[in-house]
Amino acid sequence: MKYTDFYRQIYKILGRLTPLDVDCGKLCDGACCKGDDETGMYLFPGEKHMYAGEKNWLQIEKSDFEYDGRHADILICTTACRRERRPLACRIFPLLPYVTKEGELEIIFDPRGKYLCPLAKAMYIEDLNPQFVRKVKKVGQIMMKIPGMRKYLTELSRIADEYIL
Numbered sequence: 001m002k003y004t005d006f007y008r009q010i011y012k013i014l015g016r017l018t019p020l021d022v023d024c025g026k027l028c029d030g031a032c033c034k035g036d037d038e039t040g041m042y043l044f045p046g047e048k049h050m051y052a053g054e055k056n057w058l059q060i061e062k063s064d065f066e067y068d069g070r071h072a073d074i075l076i077c078t079t080a081c082r083r084e085r086r087p088l089a090c091r092i093f094p095l096l097p098y099v100t101k102e103g104e105l106e107i108i109f110d111p112r113g114k115y116l117c118p119l120a121k122a123m124y125i126e127d128l129n130p131q132f133v134r135k136v137k138k139v140g141q142i143m144m145k146i147p148g149m150r151k152y153l154t155e156l157s158r159i160a161d162e163y164i165l
Helices: 003-014 047-051 088-092 111-115 118-122 130-144 147-161
Strands: 058-067 070-077 095-099 105-109
Touching: 003 047, 003 088, 003 130, 047 058, 047 070, 058 147, 088 095, 088 130, 095 130, 095 147, 105 111, 105 130, 111 118, 111 147, 130 147
Parallel strands: none
Antiparallel strands: 058 070, 095 105
């Protein structure tokens, strides 16, 4: 399966679901969509193929984050994105498919988001749209079955560990 087909399927699973049934961006004035020229979202393995030829609102660079001997790509927005084109990390934010040290999948608030997202600071996962949480878990389960994706999620989880107090 090609990466583009894989991500189209993953994006379809998530559909238009969001963490709340209302626009949570109104709580923080869209803080997760406001970055600078050094702030971006890690792209999942092969996800950069979803943005081939697009240069008008983004740039993709290699990050310092390594998994399986490779540097992950990072997407940096240079202007506002079209919501339907946002990467997977944005679609599942503020959640993270987290791989425990025992190798089990859990869905947690991304601890890196607690400095940015009011939901990650003040809520419990149970307070979020349950369908959104279920779909994020389904996406995580699919990714865990693919060795390269599993390695990516495992290494991303170790980065998250550095933010868990």
